[in-house]
Amino acid sequence: MSKKYSIVIVGGGSTWTPGLLKALCKRQESFPLRRLVMYDINAGRQAVIGDFARLLFQEEYPELDFSYTTDAGQAFNDVDFVFCQMRTGGYEMREKDEKIPLSLGVIGQETCGPGGFAYGMRSIGDMIELVENVRRSSPEAWILNYTNPAAIVADALRFKFPDDKRILNICDQPVNLLRSYARLLNRDVNEFEPVYFGLNHFGWFTHLYDKAGVDLLPQLKAIISQQGFKPADAEQRDASWLDTYAVVADMLRDFPDYLPNTYLQYYLYPDYKLSKLDPHFTRANEVMAGREKRVFETCREAVQAGSTKGASVVHNDAHGDMIVEVAESIAYNQQRIFVVIVENNGLVNNLDDSAMVEVAATLGINGPRPFGVGNIPVFYKGMIEQQFAYERLTIEAWFEGSYHKALQALTLNRLVVDAKKARKVLDALIEANKDYWPTLK
Numbered sequence: 292m293s294k295k296y297s298i299v300i301v302g303g304g305s306t307w308t309p310g311l312l313k314a315l316c317k318r319q320e321s322f323p324l325r326r327l328v329m330y331d332i333n334a335g336r337q338a339v340i341g342d343f344a345r346l347l348f349q350e351e352y353p354e355l356d357f358s359y360t361t362d363a364g365q366a367f368n369d370v371d372f373v374f375c376q377m378r379t380g381g382y383e384m385r386e387k388d389e390k391i392p393l394s395l396g397v398i399g400q401e402t403c404g405p406g407g408f409a410y411g412m413r414s415i416g417d418m419i420e421l422v423e424n425v426r427r428s429s430p431e432a433w434i435l436n437y438t439n440p441a442a443i444v445a446d447a448l449r450f451k452f453p454d455d456k457r458i459l460n461i462c463d464q465p466v467n468l469l470r471s472y473a474r475l476l477n478r479d480v481n482e483f484e485p486v487y488f489g490l491n492h493f494g495w496f497t498h499l500y501d502k503a504g505v506d507l508l509p510q511l512k513a514i515i516s517q518q519g520f521k522p523a524d525a526e527q528r529d530a531s532w533l534d535t536y537a538v539v540a541d542m543l544r545d546f547p548d549y550l551p552n553t554y555l556q557y558y559l560y561p562d563y564k565l566s567k568l569d570p571h572f573t574r575a576n577e578v579m580a581g582r583e584k585r586v587f588e589t590c591r592e593a594v595q596a597g598s599t600k601g602a603s604v605v606h607n608d609a610h611g612d613m614i615v616e617v618a619e620s621i622a623y624n625q626q627r628i629f630v631v632i633v634e635n636n637g638l639v640n641n642l643d644d645s646a647m648v649e650v651a652a653t654l655g656i657n658g659p660r661p662f663g664v665g666n667i668p669v670f671y672k673g674m675i676e677q678q679f680a681y682e683r684l685t686i687e688a689w690f691e692g693s694y695h696k697a698l699q700a701l702t703l704n705r706l707v708v709d710a711k712k713a714r715k716v717l718d719a720l721i722e723a724n725k726d727y728w729p730t731l732k
């Protein structure tokens with residue numbers, strides 16, 4: 292009989308939680324749980340998902356000890372894995388992250404440019420508090436973190452907790468891309484062994500081997516350049532995501548070396564992306580009117596009907612599957628390969644050792660064993676170093692309360708560049724974030 296695990300989901304009221312719960316149900320044989328707690332600071336929001344969860348587990352996981360709480364002391368006792376997906380400031384602040392830069396002629400996006408900067412400056416404090424809360428009662432728990440902007444959160448946690456080897460920051464976009472490649476090639480995603488390098492939301496696949504050792508990347512690049520590119524779950528995606536995937540073919544035409552992460556388009560084609568963004572109806576509005584509304588309505592309706600059967604609450608399988616598979620690979624020392632965020636230390640040989648890079652790694656009981664990629668060519672090195680400097684200055688601005696470093700950070704961001712523009716955007720974001728950011732002097 293395998294060991295059974297105790298899990299806490301932080302951000303129980305997240306739009307992604309129901310998908311995660313379904314992924315846990317799906318894997319109850321291979322990754323059995325003894326206890327699951329949902330934790331959130333917003334009781335009302337979490338209760339909707341929590342009541343849905345209770346019903347779901349009655350139906351699909353009856354022996355599971357399930358509860359939800361806003362009490363951190365209660366949540367983090369006796370925990371093996373923390374799955375974290377919080378959003379400090381909620382969609383209300385995401386909307387400002389997107390609209391304030393746009394009102395000044397700069398791209399506003401959840402994790403890229405000044406929007407990602409503003410969000411990072413909000414996430415750092417709450418993520419530090421979370422790690423401290425967990426460590427107080429569960430010093431050995433694995434903290435698997437999705438909270439964005441993952442690049443900045445990862446760098447801040449590295450700096451604050453340098454000796455903590457059980458914090459792992461992850462992103463589902465590489466696996467979304469791998470699943471999309473699998474659909475195009477009509478292959479199983481589990482056959483792939485990828486080689487990847489970069490920062491979070493800022494990386495490239497350089498090879499994609501199959502079990503026979505054939506590199507599928509050349510074939511994939513040819514298909515995408517000729518036929519275009521769609522997400523694996525295209526049928527469930529909003530129009531803005533379909534456009535985002537389509538632009539991968541443009542990136543390949545201009546930079547044919549590797550297969551790029553979709554997020555690179557904000558940095559490579561800022562004029563085009565700016566022209567596609569509506570300053571009065573941004574992605575935050577699209578999510579609030581779409582995913583958020585749908586998830587909460589569906590959960591409420593299922594509870595009223597007394598059954599979760601047929602309730603469609605999963606909008607992206609990759610997200611829930613990834614975090615559960617990561618936990619399973621660690622728990623049972625499976626050494627499966629995932630693309631994860633780790634400290635560089637020579638993995639990308641010609642980049643700063645302390646940068647938090649995103650690369651392929653096997654995951655087991657000792658954590659990630661990442662694969663190095665050697666030296667990277669000048670173009671990619673230049674792109675990454677500029678973004679790394681922006682990210683590092685952002686966390687330094689937070690820890691030091693430094694306006695000067697915040698201004699340097701935004702000036703270095705490829706979506707801003709002009710220092711006068713950087714100052715204007717920064718001042719407007721400081722005003723909007725005064726309840727969340729440290730004071731910058």
Ligand code: NAD
Nearest residue numbers: 302304305306307332333376377378417437438439462463
């Ligand atoms: P959401 O606003 O629907 O959910 C976030 C939840 O976190 C809310 O219920 C909120 O009350 C709660 N929360 C806020 N601060 C908290 C704190 N300090 N402690 C505990 N709970 C807190 O947002 P969402 O769209 O579902 O996204 C959740 C998070 O997951 C975001 O950070 C998002 O960017 C991230 N995400 C990351 C990836 C990735 O690839 N890394 C993928 C998807 C989502």
Ligand code: G6P
Nearest residue numbers: 401402439462463464467574578
């Ligand atoms: C991808 C990214 C995440 C991002 C998510 C949702 O999966 O990897 O980091 O949070 O998309 O973005 P959305 O705009 O749909 O909320």
Ligand code: MN
Nearest residue numbers: 441462463464
């Ligand atoms: Mn991501």
